[in-house]
Amino acid sequence: MERVPILKLGDILIVSIQIDLEDQSVLALQEDLADKIVATGARGVIIDITAVEIVDSFIGRMFATIASISRMLDAETVVVGMRPAVAITLVELGLSLGGVRTALNLEKGVALLNHLDGAQIAAARR
Amino acid sequence: MTSPGEQLLPINSNGDVVLVRQQVRAVAIQAGLSLVDQTKVVTAASELARNALVYAGGGQVKIEVVRNGVRSGLRLTFSDDGPGIPDIEQALTDGWTTGGGLGLGLSGSRRLVDEFDLQSAPGEGTLVTVTKWSR
Incomplete structure (x- = not known):
């Protein structure tokens, strides 16, 4: 099983995500991210899926689960770089990822997280 | 019983599900499907292959290019010798699951393809045939 590396900035x-995800890699990523959020005190998580050709219900659920877990650990999650064909397919599949924030690219994802943190x-302070 | 245009792939591990996705993508391109249609049929294949693995402990898929007049398409036949599905209508309902998933595998796959046929009975395994045509 391949593990997806987690970078800190x-x-x-x-x-x-640069590999064709096996279900086991998806589950490992959820756990690795939760550990890393706590270990680093990170306030935001960005999942870049620019290279991901398909998102099925299992992978889609992973995004929602990571968003929920990270929120409990005081971090916000943004999924960036979704391909148009993937978005069309996800909606038709019936998975609209309502609880997951998205941004078009990494730059916009970082800006969104900074904005949320600032807010x-x-x-x-109020 | 496979003719030259057909391939038979086993589905016995999570790794096999990934291989099915990759092979379906390759054949979808060969069948002339658009990028969106390739993505839809590969996603449906991923759902159906996972179903065979999770609910039946494994199975296989036949991948073939089919023709209908000037149109070409991709047909996938998933078969397993698992416990079968007692209530097919219920299994095809959005949100219905016995496996702890989202309940979108079968119902969602049906929306992603042009033709969808499901045959199953308790103790007799499951046969799912889907076809996606080029536009």
């Missing part, structure tokens, strides 16, 4: 963890700090 400031207080953001970045996962770029939280502003709210805490």
Whole structure:
């Protein structure tokens, strides 16, 4: 089984999926990310799927699960780089990923996380 | 019983599910499917291959290019010798699952292809045939 590497940039963890994901790799990634969020105190997680050709219900559920887990660990998740054909297929499959934030690319994903973090700090000051 | 245009792949591990996706993609390109249609049929294949693995402990898929007049398409036949499906209508309902998943595998796959046929009975395994035509 291949493991997906997790990179740290400031207080953001970045996962770029470059392999054809086996179900076991998907489950391992969920656990690795949860561990890494706690170990690093990261505030944001970016999952880059630019290279991912298909997202089926198992992989789609992983995005939602990671978003929920990271929220419990005080981090926000953004999925970036979804291909148009993948988006069309996911909606038709019946998986609209309502609870998962998305951004078109890595740059916009980082901007979104910084914006969310800024909003939280502003709210805490009030 | 496979003719030159056909391939038979086993589905006995998570790795096999990945191989099925890759092979279905290759044949979908060969059949002239658009990128969106390739993505849809590969996604359906991934769902159906996982079903065979999770619910039946394994099975196989036949991948073939089919023709209908000027149109070409891709036909996938998933078969297993698992416990079978007692209530097919229920199994095809969005959100229905006995395996702890989202319940979108069968119902979602049906929406992603042009033709969908499911034959199953308790104790007699399951046969799912799907076809995606080029446009």
